[in-house]
Amino acid sequence: MTEGFSTRAIHAGQPADPVTGAVVTPIFATSTYLQDAVGEMRNGYEYSRTKNPTRLALEECVAALEQGTHGFAFASGLAAEDTLLRAICSPGDHVVIPDDAYGGTFRLFAKVASRWGLDYTPAPVSDVDAVRAAVTSDTKVIWVETPTNPLLNIADIEALAELAHEVGALLVVDNTFASPYLQQPLTLGADIVVHSTTKYVGGHSDVVGGALIVRDAKLAETIAFHQNSMGAIAGPFDSWLTLRGIKTLAVRMERHCDNAERIVDWLSGRADITHVLYPGLTEHPGHKTAAAQMRRFGGMVSVRLRGGEQAALDLCNRTKLFTLGESLGGVESLIEHPGRMTHASAVGTPLEVPGDLVRLSVGIEDAEDLLADLSQAFGD
Incomplete structure (x- = not known):
């Protein structure tokens, strides 16, 4: 067995x-x-x-x-x-x-x-x-x-x-x-x-x-x-x-996914966001493929902001529970601006990422606290 x-x-x-x-x-x-x-x-x-x-x-x-x-x-x-x-x-x-x-x-x-x-x-x-x-x-x-x-x-x-x-x-x-x-x-x-x-x-x-x-x-x-x-x-x-x-990978991933789904629901439809990128969304172009080959859709979420790069930088600088830092996948939530941080090496190449993009690594904190942090960072 x-x-x-x-x-x-x-x-x-x-x-x-x-x-x-x-x-x-x-x-x-x-x-x-x-x-x-x-x-x-x-x-x-x-x-x-x-x-x-x-x-x-x-x-x-x-x-x-x-x-x-x-x-x-x-x-x-x-x-x-x-x-x-x-x-x-x-x-x-x-x-x-x-x-x-x-x-x-x-x-x-x-x-x-x-x-x-x-x-x-x-x-x-x-x-x-x-x-x-x-x-x-x-x-x-x-x-x-x-x-x-x-x-x-x-x-x-x-x-x-x-x-x-x-x-x-x-x-x-x-x-x-x-x-x-x-x-x-x-x-x-x-x-x-x-x-x-x-x-x-x-x-x-x-x-x-x-x-x-x-x-x-x-x-x-x-x-x-x-x-x-x-x-x-x-x-x-x-x-x-x-x-x-x-040893705790399975239980952590379930919580990462739970929290990410809560945050995606909250982000979707906001007027200050043009795109929420998450394979768990039915409108995501890769949703059917992801559903077929993944158990769930993960703890990573990216968003593009209507206000462009400055709005993205402002959001990254305003969060408190979402730590501004590189890397991902830890128990704590992280936020970053890929264009100036993890993907800075791609600037000026065909792989350059949009300046209005923010990447969230959703941790395993209480979802309500993460949502409150994002709300204040957006200036709600």
Whole structure:
């Protein structure tokens, strides 16, 4: 019998410690391990860049949550992305990326990987035909976020997986906004799942990390080689913090979604807002796809303000419970201006986000207090 999500979150990769019986995975703060003889390692532990028990517990847990077979934990989401690109691409290869990708991901492609010889084309990942048109004979990867950051567009994972495999490419899905609780792309045909575990997976704004999850053994072997060779691994304390956050992922996501839906209802129809971007709205162009592939619609909400960029900046500066700050997915609510903050690297490019856009990461506080904070920030 397949165990439920919350059971896997609490137990996968985390048996009681065999020496002490501790029910929480210990922090193995060690760099090296005793060998019984030259080349005779205990359970494969040689050096902690290669393998650490605390990191291994996290890697097994995230793999179980995404219904994958192999997980890899990194020092950040971008460390995971960089390692993946080096593992599966070569100079001269081409990647299709979202035309509203996370600013850090865009910067990685535009300012780092392009200098290494990797080509890329932005495309609206919610439009399968547009993605197909962006594919070239050198395309090795179709890279999508769903929902996207920050415009909350929805990609049809199953359809894009079919397209990727048709052209001999891999489908990579950044599942950070949804979390493994709301969506499991590997079950829909994706080849690789990427997470910034800094966000919902860790969930408490106290750790930075990233993860890759796959099902294919050969692909896992390639990623493992590059993880060890490049060395951007998650440390044992960061791994422990992330594991602690994972245990409550399901209950946190339910509250994030509950609060987001309350806020979306309140925002919808306001005269000072031109667009509320949330896949749970029936008028959202990706609503049907999101409903088919997600458990619920998440805790991220974006709005566009009628007063333009200045109105957006004013709203960000006036909230009190919504903390003005970058990142997302923590228990506390955050507000930001993507154009000047998380997506500043895209200014002046085709991926530049609208100046009137504000992004909300809705936390798990009492919804009434969050609504009161937004009301005073709008000047009601």
